[in-house]
Amino acid sequence: METTDKTKAPKYNVHIYLESNPNPNSLKFVTNLVLIPEGESFDFPDAESAAHAPLAQELFELAHVERVFYMSNFITVTKSQEVEWVEIQDKVKNHIKSFLEEGKAILVNEAVANGTAINEEDSETVKKIKGILDEYIRPAVEQDGGAISFHSYDEGVVKVLLQGSCSGCPSSTVTLKAGIENLLKTMLPGEVNEVEAESV
Known part of the structure; x- marks a missing residue:
């Protein structure tokens, strides 16, 4: 046999x-x-x-x-x-x-994920910013093979991390200013004045 x-x-x-x-x-x-x-x-x-x-x-x-x-x-x-x-x-x-x-694990041990999860310690403004990033911006960025996550907020300036295809992309600056910054300024007037990308 x-x-x-x-x-x-x-x-x-x-x-x-x-x-x-x-x-x-x-x-x-x-x-x-x-x-x-x-x-x-x-x-x-x-x-x-x-x-x-x-x-x-x-x-x-x-x-x-x-x-x-x-x-x-x-x-x-x-x-x-x-x-x-x-x-x-x-x-x-x-x-x-x-x-x-082969069924091998793509991550092992203490790999740390990036994300925009809302924490209880976040200020109300930061919670709103994370919510907008999550609901309106993240799906579009994912579609393009990348991700965006909240980095920090200080005196009207929001810093975000651009990852995957967004990092080093020629059009990411336009997306950041024309898209993300405009949206946050419109939805959070007086709270957001500028959005900057923090490099990883």
């Missing part, structure tokens, strides 16, 4: 499709699996920051990968400007696919 070797059969049947976004150096690798709990995100601006993220560590070992971002059911990878996506996208996609199909 013939036996079949099942050791190489994938644990999960993983499908990945690619989505472009406003940052030409970033690409969104969307999977059919939920990778990260709702509302959480993990941004790795370099290999050192990915100590608790085995998949991100492996992606940084691939040539031209400069940043990795996890959220929901997708991974956003940012490449260097020296290459075009068409040259490396299949290698990145196949690496993510085989890693996930």
Whole structure:
């Protein structure tokens, strides 16, 4: 009787499709699996920051990968400007696919999520700012393969963290000023005067 070797059969049947976004150096690798709990995100601006993220560590070992971002059911990878996506996208996609199909954890130990969760100690203004970011801005930014999280508020100035595809994106400054700043000024007149991006 013939036996079949099942050791190489994938644990999960993983499908990945690619989505472009406003940052030409970033690409969104969307999977059919939920990778990260709702509302959480993990941004790795370099290999050192990915100590608790085995998949991100492996992606940084691939040539031209400069940043990795996890959220929901997708991974956003940012490449260097020296290459075009068409040259490396299949290698990145196949690496993510085989890693996930083996059922390996993409996060281990004390990985800390980024988010805009409201704390009891927050002032009323900060609670309102976080609520607006969460309800009106986060979904649009996620669509583009990135994330935004509250950093600080002081005397009318809101600082936010732009992550994933938003970090280093040519259009992120326009989004920040024309979109986010205008919305917060309109919804919180007298409380918000300016919005700035805090780099990670």
